[in-house]
Amino acid sequence: MRVFVTVEEQGGFAAASRKLDISPAAVTRAIVALEQQLGVKLIQRTTRNTRLTDAGHQYYEDSKAILASIAAANEAVAGANAEPHGTLTVTASVLFGRMYVMPSIVNYMQKYAKVKVVAHFVDHVTNLVEEGIDVAIRIGELPDSSLRAIKVGQVRRVLCASPAYLQQHGVPQQPADLLKHAIISASALSPKVEWRFGATASAEKLAMQPRLMVSSIDAAMAAAIGGLGITHLLSYQVKSEVERGTLALILEDHEQPPWPVHVVHREDKLGSSKVRAFIDDIVHDLRNHPNLK
16 A cells, blocks of 8 residues: 555656665565455556556545554554654645744744644645645634544634725725725635625625735735725734724624634544644644634
8 A cells, every 4th residue: 555655646666666765676566466456457557657547546545544544543552642753734724824823833843843844824625634634724614524623713704994995985884885895805716706794694695896806815905905995804814904003894793703713633643742732732822812712
């Protein structure tokens, strides 16, 4: 299994042999033996490249999960109280990661010199099992899964604009008033922009026609601070600007219920001292952060 997974991850037999420090012939023998044992073809091989079969794709995903479980079991048996060591992989959204996760990572790495950290700060949902991620910080309701989740706080969807814009164009009193204003959308991935208001199942929905669509939170905030219009962001993203007076919140009585913030991890990683120590740190830090209450 380990040889098979390495062949796929390294892109070929020769690269896998170098990674595993065994001969190319040994790699070939291992794959042939595995295919004979299973009775299926896992890899299509040509003189130039390798490609997984349909059965190979499924076996690759299952093998990765199994190997990860074995590594976790070995680490747990080696000593639950051992000093954290190895590589820890963490993911969060870009802005939240920079503002709230990185300080915890820095403190964690200063405490545990034997740990390396890989931090994926991306604005899309990652698959912890398939991508080998140990801990994720997620904002919003979670789907049912085999993952474990610890709630650490909450954030709100808020509407905001610069005081100068509101003074010039007026302060909206009802959600429908937004249709008369310049709108800044913080997602340029879809031409359809729908904002929701209210806490009930029959919450009001408005199809917005943004004057500006951008693909980053920072860009939307900059445009709003510059007086271009009204944008819809998360409370933690704009808290500092609101406190400084460069942005003002509007229509607070029409906000949706707060979104939970969770620390999510794979249950089979509980035996890992490096993961357990980081979870303890990040949970403590986020639960005590005033911007997430």
